[in-house]
Amino acid sequence: VAHDLRKSLASQLVITIAAGIRCADLSRWLGGYQRIVRVMPNTPALVLAGISGLYAMPSASADDRKNAETILGAVGVTLWLEREDQLDAVTAVSGSGPAYVFYFIEALQQAAIELGFNAEQSRLLVQQTFSGAVSLAAQSSEEAAVLRARVTSRSGTTERALMSMETDRVKAAIVRAVHAAAERSRELGGEFSRD
Numbered sequence: 001v002a003h004d005l006r007k008s009l010a011s012q013l014v015i016t017i018a019a020g021i022r023c024a025d026l027s028r029w030l031g032g033y034q035r036i037v038r039v040m041p042n043t044p045a046l047v048l049a050g051i052s053g054l055y056a057m058p059s060a061s062a063d064d065r066k067n068a069e070t071i072l073g074a075v076g077v078t079l080w081l082e083r084e085d086q087l088d089a090v091t092a093v094s095g096s097g098p099a100y101v102f103y104f105i106e107a108l109q110q111a112a113i114e115l116g117f118n119a120e121q122s123r124l125l126v127q128q129t130f131s132g133a134v135s136l137a138a139q140s141s142e143e144a145a146v147l148r149a150r151v152t153s154r155s156g157t158t159e160r161a162l163m164s165m166e167t168d169r170v171k172a173a174i175v176r177a178v179h180a181a182a183e184r185s186r187e188l189g190g191e192f193s194r195d
Contacts, residue, residue, distance in 0.1 A: 002026060002029035002030050003029060005030060006029070006030045006031040006033060009030060009031075009033050011035070012035070013035050013036075013037065013060065013064045013067055013068065014026070014030065014033065014035060014036045014037070015036075015037050015038075015039055015068050015071065015072075016036065016037070016038050016039065017039050017040070017041055019040065019091060019095070019185070019188065020091075020185060020188030020189045020191070020192050021038075021189075021192050022038075022084065022189050022192070022193060023036050023038050023055070023057050023084055024193075025189075025192055025193045026038075027057070034057050034058075034059035034060075035057070035059055035060050035061075035064055036056075036057045036059075036060065037054055037055070037056045037057070037060055037064060037065065037068040038054070038055045038056075038057075038084065038087060039052050039053065039054050039055075039068065039072055040052065040053045040087050040090045040091050040094070040095045041072060041075070041076070041095070042076075042094050042095050042097065042098055043098050044076065044098060045075035045076050046075075048074075048075050048076060049076055050075050050076030050077070051076050051077045051078070051079065051094050052072040052075075052076060052077070052078050052079070053078075053079050053081055053086065053087055053090030053091075053094065053095075054068055054069065054072065054078055054079065054080050054081065055080075055081045055083070055084045055086070055087055056068070056080075065080070085186075087185070088182045088185035088186050088189070089182050091181065091182065091185040092178045092179070092180075092181035092182035092185060093178060096178075096181045100174065100177070100178075101130065104130075105126050105127070105130060108122075108125075108126040108129070109122040109123060109126050112125055112126060133147075148162075
C-alpha cells in the first residue's frame, strides 16, 4: 500500500495507526516521505472514550501535529510522546489495555454467575462497578492505591479477596503481561523493518 501511495504524496500529512510499523520504515516505503505522525489509539475510541499516543517525525510541522491531535482528539484523549520507542509501551498499556479490562470483567462476571446471579444481573453488577470505579479514580486526585485501601476494611471481605490475589501474585502477573506486550511490540517493529 505504501508503495502505491508514494506516487500521490506531495505535501499531505500521513497519519499511521499500523501497529509495529516504525516511521523510518514507512518513510522508506513511501520513497523517503517524512511528514508522518504515528499513532497508537485504542478501541474505546469507538465510543469516543479512547486514548491515543502520538509521535511525530521531526519533519512534521506544528500544523501537522495540531491536525493529527484534532483528528485523534475527536475520539478521545491524546498524549504526545517525545520518542517513537515509547509507542511500544503505549501499545502494551493502553493499546492492549482494553483487553486486560475485558478479561477482568469476564472473570468477575463468571464469579457473579457462580454466586447465583443470572447473566444479565452479572453484567450489570460488573459493568457498573468498573464504570463507577473508573469515574471515581478519574475524579479523584488520590492514587489508585489510596482508593483501594479505602474499600479494604481490616479483616473484611475485600481484604480477604485482595490477599487471595496477592497469594496468586495477580498484580505481578499483570505487570509481567504488560512487559510481554511491550516486548512483542518491539519485536513486531523489528520484523516489519526488514524488506
